[in-house]
Amino acid sequence: MTPTRRNTPRKPDAARRSGPRESPDEGWIWGRHAVLAALANKRRKRVSLHVTRNASNDLTEEDRAFARLEMPGELDAKLPPGAVHQGFALKAGALEPELLQAVAEPTHGLLVVLDQITDPQNAGAIFRTAAAFGARAIITQDRKSPPLFGALCKAAVGCAEVIGHVQVTNIADTLLSLRKSGRFVIGLAGEAEASLGELIAAHAGPGLVIVMGAEGTGLRPRVADSCDALARIPMGPKAESLNVSAAAAVALYEASRHDPRINPKR
Secondary structure: OOOOOOOOOOOOOHHHHOOOOOOOOEEEEEOHHHHHHHHHOOOOOEEEEEEOOOHHHHOOHHHHHHOEEOOHHHHHHHOOOOOOOOOEEEEEEOOOOEOHHHOOOHHHOOEEEEEOOOOHHHHHHHHHHHHHOOOOEEEEEOOOOOOOOHHHHHHHOOHHHOOEEEEEOOHHHHHHHHHHOOOEEEEEOOOOOOEHHHHHHHOOOOOEEEEEEEOOOEOOHHHHHOOOEEEEOOOOOOOOOOOHHHHHHHHHHHHHHOOOOOOOOO
16 A cells, blocks of 8 residues: 655755845845935936835935835845844845946056955945045956945945946956056055055056955965065054955055045145
C-alpha cells in the first residue's frame, strides 16, 4: 500500500527567504535628506514614494500628490532591517552614469577614484565629502561597487544626487587614460614615502586625481603602478591608520586648498 502523501508546506527557498528580488535598475532610497534630494533630481526615475503623515509636510505639493501615506511600521517592512528612514522611503530608478570622456579634461576639476571600496556607508561618506570640496566626479568600477541606493545614499545625505558619477570596467586602464589627458594621478598608500600635502602642492590645480583603495588591502598592485605617484597622510604614532572615508576627507580638503576654483586668492 502506497503511503498517503502529507500535505506539508515546502520549505522556503533562498529567494523566498530574502523577499522579492530587486532589479539592478531600481532600488530603495530612505532618509529625509536622501529622499528629498532624489526627488529634486530630474535624472532620477520615481517608481513609488512612501512617507508618514508627518514627513509629508516636507514634500512639495506635486510630490505629496504622488506619495502614499503609510505608518512607520509599513515603511520598516519595505526596507532592510535597521534602515533609519525618518518617515521617507522612495523606490527609484538607477542614475545613468556619465561617460569618462565627459570628465577627463583637466580643467573640469578634481576626480576621485574608488578602487574596490565596497562598503556603502564609506562610499556614501566619500560622495558627501567630494561634493563638499568641489570634486567634479567619482569614478568606480562597474562591478564590486555599491549601487547608488540605500545605505550609500543615506550616508551621502543627498550628495549622491549632485556629484558626477562614472563607472568604468578597468580602474588601472582608466588611470592611464586620465594621465594621457594631462591629469596628475595620486594614489593614497600608507607605505608611500611622499607626503600627500607636499605632492598636492607640487601639482596643484583642478587636474588632480585622488585614488582611494579598500581598507586593509589598499590599492591593488596594478592600480598603484598606474598612478603618477603614491602619497601617505602623515600621522602621529597613536593611530596606525584612518578609516577610508576619513582619509578621503583629509585628501580632498588638502586638494581644495590648492584649487583656484575654490580658493581663488591662492
